[in-house]
Amino acid sequence: MSETALKDIIKPENLVYQKTRLMTDKPLSYCPGCGHGTTHRLIMEVIEEMGKEHETIGVAPVGCSVLAYEFMDVDMQEAAHGRAPALATAIKRLWPDHIVFTYQGDGDLAAIGTAETIHACNRGEKFVIIFINNGIYGMTGGQMAPTTLEGMKTSTSPYGRDPNIMGHPLKITELVAQLPGTYYVTRQSVHTPSAVRKAKRAIKKAFENQLNNAPGLSFVEVVSNCNSGWKMTPVDANNWMEENMFPFYPIGDIKVDGQLVK
Amino acid sequence: MGELKLMKGNEAIAEAIIRAGADGYFGYPITPQSEVLEYLMAAKPWETTGMVVLQAESEVASINMLYGGGGTGKKVVTSSSSPGISLMQEGLSYIAGAEIPILIINVVRGGPGLGDIQPSQSDYFQATKGGGHGDYRLIVLAPSSVQEMADFVPVAYELAFKYRNPAMILSDGAIGQMMEKVEFFEPMPRLSDEEIKARYPWATNGKPMNGERRILTSLDLDPQKLEDHNIHLQEKYRQIEETEVRFETLQCDDAEYVIVAYGTSARVSLKAVKLLREKGVKVGLLRPITLWPFPTKKIQKLVDQGVKGFLSVEMSAGQMVEDVRLAVNGKVKVEHYGRFGGMIHSPEEVVEALEQKIIGG
Numbered sequence: 340m341s342e343t344a345l346k347d348i349i350k351p352e353n354l355v356y357q358k359t360r361l362m363t364d365k366p367l368s369y370c371p372g373c374g375h376g377t378t379h380r381l382i383m384e385v386i387e388e389m390g391k392e393h394e395t396i397g398v399a400p401v402g403c404s405v406l407a408y409e410f411m412d413v414d415m416q417e418a419a420h421g422r423a424p425a426l427a428t429a430i431k432r433l434w435p436d437h438i439v440f441t442y443q444g445d446g447d448l449a450a451i452g453t454a455e456t457i458h459a460c461n462r463g464e465k466f467v468i469i470f471i472n473n474g475i476y477g478m479t480g481g482q483m484a485p486t487t488l489e490g491m492k493t494s495t496s497p498y499g500r501d502p503n504i505m506g507h508p509l510k511i512t513e514l515v516a517q518l519p520g521t522y523y524v525t526r527q528s529v530h531t532p533s534a535v536r537k538a539k540r541a542i543k544k545a546f547e548n549q550l551n552n553a554p555g556l557s558f559v560e561v562v563s564n565c566n567s568g569w570k571m572t573p574v575d576a577n578n579w580m581e582e583n584m585f586p587f588y589p590i591g592d593i594k595v596d597g598q599l600v601k
Numbered sequence: 602m603g604e605l606k607l608m609k610g611n612e613a614i615a616e617a618i619i620r621a622g623a624d625g626y627f628g629y630p631i632t633p634q635s636e637v638l639e640y641l642m643a644a645k646p647w648e649t650t651g652m653v654v655l656q657a658e659s660e661v662a663s664i665n666m667l668y669g670g671g672g673t674g675k676k677v678v679t680s681s682s683s684p685g686i687s688l689m690q691e692g693l694s695y696i697a698g699a700e701i702p703i704l705i706i707n708v709v710r711g712g713p714g715l716g717d718i719q720p721s722q723s724d725y726f727q728a729t730k731g732g733g734h735g736d737y738r739l740i741v742l743a744p745s746s747v748q749e750m751a752d753f754v755p756v757a758y759e760l761a762f763k764y765r766n767p768a769m770i771l772s773d774g775a776i777g778q779m780m781e782k783v784e785f786f787e788p789m790p791r792l793s794d795e796e797i798k799a800r801y802p803w804a805t806n807g808k809p810m811n812g813e814r815r816i817l818t819s820l821d822l823d824p825q826k827l828e829d830h831n832i833h834l835q836e837k838y839r840q841i842e843e844t845e846v847r848f849e850t851l852q853c854d855d856a857e858y859v860i861v862a863y864g865t866s867a868r869v870s871l872k873a874v875k876l877l878r879e880k881g882v883k884v885g886l887l888r889p890i891t892l893w894p895f896p897t898k899k900i901q902k903l904v905d906q907g908v909k910g911f912l913s914v915e916m917s918a919g920q921m922v923e924d925v926r927l928a929v930n931g932k933v934k935v936e937h938y939g940r941f942g943g944m945i946h947s948p949e950e951v952v953e954a955l956e957q958k959i960i961g962g
Contacts, residue, residue, distance in 0.1 A: 394807045396673065399818075408816045414805035416672045417818035418665065419695045425662040426669030432653045433625050433675045434794070437807055455665070458658035 359383045361392055361412045368406055372573025374563030375403060375471060377529040378538070379410050379442075382469060385543045386413060386438065389550060395438040396430050398423040400452075402444035403477040403565075421452025424459035424468065431466045438549055439466040446476050449485040449511040456511065463520030463555040467545045470512065470558065472588065473565035481568040485509040488587055493568070508587065512560045516594040522555030523548050524594035528562045528585075530577045541592075555597060562588050603785050610750040610776040613783045614680070614706060615640035617754035618652075622789040623704075624675035625653040627666035629685060632718040633774040634708035637680040650791055660685035664692030664705070671696065671703040672817045674797040674804030676758055680706035682774070683724050684715060686732075693767055694733030697834075698819025700803075702761035704754070705739075706770045708777035711943030719943025720774035720865055725920035728771045729893040736831055738838050740768040740845065741892040743863040747781035755786065764841055765803070771892060773916065775865040775945065847890035848899055852878065856885030858959055859903055861925050862914040863889050865945060870914050873951035884955065892921070900928035910934040910959035914951055917941050934959055 358364075361383035367376045386395050392413055399407040401420035408415035418426045423441035431439040448456050448470050456468070475493055476482040482495040486508050490499040500508070516524040523545055527538035538561060545557035562584050566576035592600050608616070615637045618626060628638045638656060646652040657663040663679045670677040681689065686707045696703055707728065711721040728741045740760045742753045753770050761768040798806060808814040821827040852874060853859060862870040867888040877884045887903070889896050900911070910933055913922035919937035926935045938954035940946040946954075 392808055393810055396805055396807065398669065405820065408818060412808070412814055414808050414815050415817070416669060416805055417699070417816070417820055418668065419691055422661070422665035422668070422692070425657070425665035426672070428655070428662075429625060429627060429653075429666035429668075429670030429677065430673055432655065433670050433673055433677075434806060454658055455662055458662065 359387060361387045363410055363412045365409050367410060369403065370567045372564065372566045372576065374473070374529045374561060377535060378469065378471060378561050378563070379407060381529070381535070381539045381542050382440065382442070383411055384539065385546050388543070389438070389546060391438045391550070394436065395440070396434070398426045398430070398439075398441040400441070400443040400447040402447050404442055404444060404471065405478065407442050421447050421450070422455055423447070424452065424455040424464070427466045428459050428462070428464050431464055435465070438546060440469060440546070441466065442469045443471070444477075445470070445472045445474065445484045445486040449509050453511070457515065457518070460515040460556050460558065461518045461520045463522070465549055465552065466556060467549055468556065468558045469542065470560045471563050472560055473563040473568070474508070474584065475565045475568040477565045477568045485511070488583060510588070512558065512593060515558055516599060520555050521558055521594055522553045522597050523557040525558070525592045526560040526562060526588060526590055528580070528590055530564065530580060560588070562590065603787070605782045605784050607780055608747060608783050609636055609778060609780050610747045610772065611636035611708065611778070612640045613747045613751040614754060614770070615644070616785060617751035618678055619644060619646045619650060620785055620788040621755045621758055622650070622676060622791040623652055623678050624791055625655070625670045625677045626679065627655050627657050627663045627670070627677065628679045628681065629657050629660050629663050631682045631685045633710055633720075633777050634680050634682050634706070636777075637706070652791065660688040661692065664689035664696070667703040667705070668692055668696050668699070668701060671701040672699065672804065673806040674801035676791070678704040678706065680708065682708045682710045683712050683721070686724065686727065690727070690733035693739065694735050694737060695819045696767050697737035697739070698735060699817045700765040701767070701817065702765050703767050704757050704761055704770070705767060706772065709771065709773040711941070717943040718774065720776075720916065720945060721941060721943055722773055722864060722866060722916040722939075723918070723920065723941055724771065725892065725915065725917060728769055729895070729924070737834060738766070738841070738893055740764070740766055740841060741771050742768065743771050743890060743892050744776060745864050745867045745888065747776065747779065747783045750776060751783050751785055755789065760845060764837055766837065766841070771864070773865050842894040845891060846894045846896050846898070848896040849888040849890060850899070851886040851888070853885030853887060853903060855883055856903070856908055857883040858910050858912070858955060859885045859887050859908050860912050860914050860951065860955065861887045861889065861900070861921065863892060863921070866914045866916055866939065869946055869948055870951055872948035873955070876948055876952050877955060882955075882960070895924045895928070897924070897928040900925060904929055904932050908933065910936075912955050912959050913937045914946070914954070915939040916945060934962065936962065
C-alpha cells in the first residue's frame with residue numbers, strides 16, 4: 340500500500356478504535372497475548388465512562404502487574420506483596436465517596452495476601468478487587484501459584500502439581516463468595532472479543548456497585564493465560580486455558596447483588 | 602490550661618490521638634497496649650470528630666492500612682507492642698521508601714520472641730536503626746511519663762508530615778500501664794479533604810483537575826534512580842539529625858559522670874542521681890527524647906566539658922550504649938547497666954553500677 344493510500348485511510352472520520360484516554364502512553368511491559376493489558380484497559384474505560392478519574396485511587400500489587408501504576412492514569416499506590424486490600428480498606432474508609440480498587444494476581448491475592456483478601460471481603464469493604472488468575476507466578480519466572488492446576492508443570496512443580504506434596508489449587512473466588520461481606524463476585528476472561536465485552540460489563544457492574552454505595556465488596560476474577568510462563572504460543576495458551584482452566588475455574592457470575600447464583 | 606485527669610498511659614495516648622485531629626486508627630490487640638484500641642472504640646470518635654477506628658485482622662494489615670490511609674494525606678496511627686511491631690517491619694520499610702507520614706506507637710514488652718508482657722526497652726535497635734530492610738530511619742520519640750504519652754502525639758505528627766517520614770512513639774509497658782495525672786492540649790480539628798489536598802500535593806487522593814496523577818511507590822527497577830532516591834532519603838535524614846534532636850538534661854552542668862537513660866529507665870535513673878548526689882558524687886542525667894535522631898552532639902559537648910564517664914541505663918542487654926559509645930568515640934569510659942526480659946532495675950542498682958563500672962572501674 341502506498342503512503343498516499345494510508346493518508347487517505349488515517350482520518351478522524353475513519354476512526355473506529357483508539358487508546359483509552361486513561362491509559363498512559365507508556366508501552367505495556369506485558370508479554371504479547373497476556374490478559375493484563377486488556378484488563379487494565381477495561382478498568383480505565385469504566386472509570387472514564389463513569390467520569391471518576393479525579394476521584395479514583397488504585398492499588399497495584401506485586402507480581403507481573405507490579406507496574407500497573409505506570410499504565411493507569413489515575414492516582415495509584417504500590418502495595419507490598421499481598422497487602423493491597425489493607426491499603427484499599429483504609430483509603431476507602433477515609434475517602435468513602437471515592438472510587439477505590441485493587442489489582443492483584445493469584446500469588447498476591449490467594450497466597451501471601453490471603454488474610455488481607457478474606458478479611459477485606461468479610462468486613463464488606465466497599466471497594467473493587469480485580470483478580471487476575473493465570474495459575475502461575477509470571478514475574479518471578481513461572482513458579483507454582485496457589486491456583487496452579489493439578490498436574491500443571493511450573494518451575495517449582497516441574498513434574499506437574501502433585502496435590503499430595505503441593506496441596507490443591509485454591510478456588511478463592513468461590514471462597515470469598517461465601518462471605519456475607521461480598522456483594523458481587525464473578526469470574527470472567529478476556530481472551531476473545533465476546534469475552535472482553537462480558538468482562539467489561541462485569542467490571543462496570545463492580546465499579547457501579549461502589550458508585551451506588553452497595554453494601555459490600557465487588558470481586559472480579561479474570562482467568563488469563565500466561566503464555567510465556569506456560570511456555571506456549573498465545574493462541575495455544577488460550578486454547579489450553581479454555582480446555583483446562585475453565586473446567587476448574589468456570590466463567591460466570593457466582594454472586595450477584597449479595598445473593599449466590601444458583 | 603485544661604483540667605487534670607488521672608489516666609493510664611495507653612488511655613492518655615488514645616485520647617491524645619483523638620485530640621490531635623487524627624483521621625484514622627487501625628490496630629490489633631496485644632498486651633500491654635490493648636487499652637488504646639479499647640479506649641478509642643469506647644470513645645466512638647467517628648461520632649464526634651469523624652475519625653475512623655478499625656480493628657484489623659493483624660498487625661501486618663494495620664501497618665498496610667496506614668500505608669493506604671497515610672498515602673492519601675490523612676493522619677493515621679497504629680499502636681502495638683513488640684511482637685506486633687516486628688510484624689509491621691515490612692510495611693514500615695515500604696512506608697519509609699514511599700515517604701508516607703504515619704504515626705506508630707510501640708508499648709515495648711520483654712523479648713525476644715513472644716517474651717513476656719512486662720515492660721522492656723529491648724526494641725531500641727529495631728526502632729532506631731530502621732527495623733525492616735533497606736536504608737531508612739524512623740523518627741523516634743521516647744516518652745517517660747503519661748503526660749508525655751499525650752504530648753508527643755501532636756509532636757510526632759508534626760515531624761512525620763514535615764519530613765514525610767514515619768514517626769514512632771517508643772514507650773514501654775510500665776508507662777503504658779501506669780496511671781498518672783495528665784493535662785491535655787486543646788483539641789485540634791481534623792483537616793478537611795480540601796485542606797489535605799491543598800497542603801499535601803504528593804498525596805494520592807484523586808488526580809487533580811489541573812495536574813498530573815500521583816504515584817506512591819517504593820519500587821524503582823532502575824538502580825541509578827533508586828540510588829538517587831536513597832541519596833534523597835539520606836539527605837532528609839541528615840537534615841532531621843541537624844534540626845530535630847530533643848533531650849533533657851538534669852544536673853549535667855558540673856557533672857563528672859553522666860547517666861544516659863530514656864523512658865522508664867530515665868525515671869529510675871532520676872532517683873539514682875538524687876541518691877548519688879546525696880553521697881557527693883557529681884552525676885547528671887541526660888534523657889534523650891528523640892532516640893533517633895540521637896543527641897550525639899550533646900554527648901560530645903559533655904565530653905568536652907570534662908565528663909569522665911557515661912553509664913547507659915536501659916531495660917535491655919545494652920543497645921543505646923552503642924550510640925553513646927559512638928558519640929563518645931573512645932575518649933572516656935562508657936558502660937551499660939540494665940535489667941531486661943521484663944525486669945526493671947532499682948535506683949540502688951543503678952547507683953551501684955555507676956560506682957562499680959564507671960567510678961571504680
